[in-house]
Amino acid sequence: MSSPSRSFSPEDLDCLDQDLKRILKGLSQDxxxxxxxxxSPLLDHMDDISDNLDLQVTKLEKLRDQLVQRMEQLKATLKASGFEVEEKEASQGEKKESEQNQHQHHAAKSPKHRLSPPAKVKVQESDGDADSEREVEAEKEDFNTLFG
Incomplete structure (x- = not known):
């Protein structure tokens, strides 16, 4: 069985070439x-996400600024009522808390430790000043308003 040979004329080849170019152009456009x-929808969605993240950053910055302001007010209130706030004690407390958190994290992962030891809490005795108690309650309400 021999395959029939077909010969193409130059006009036929030009016509096929034009058809292929038209198909290629249409396919490229498709x-x-x-x-x-x-x-386009993906880029629009990414823009929406970016806008939402920018809004969240703005909100978090505002909350941080409010928290800093409240902390300053609390320090002033404590100082006015006779309590001394020392940065050294605060940093030592943060260090102890960090160490305790590391222990709790380790204890939670370790099968030997079912429960972590209770946190040690330092309690300050009240000097009986009713005004400072009201101020502390007001600060608690402000804190709950911000983060509650």
Missing amino acids: VDDFLSSQT
Whole structure:
């Protein structure tokens, strides 16, 4: 069985060449349209996410500023009522808390430790000043308003 040989004339080849170029151009446009239809919604969604993250950053910065302001007010209130706030004690407390958190994290992962030891709490005795108690309650309410 021999395959029939067909000879193409130059006009036939030009016609086929033109058809292939037209198909390629149409296919290229279809691919571009498809990619555009897929990427545009994705880019819009990414823009929305970026806008939401920017809004969250702004809100968090505002909350941080309010917290700093409340901390300053609390320090002033404590200082006015006779309590001394020392940065050294605060940093030591943070260090102890960090060490305790590391222990709790280790204890939670370790099968030997079922429960972590209770945290040690330092209690300050009241000097009986009713005004400072009201101020502390007001600060608690402000804190709950911010973070509650």
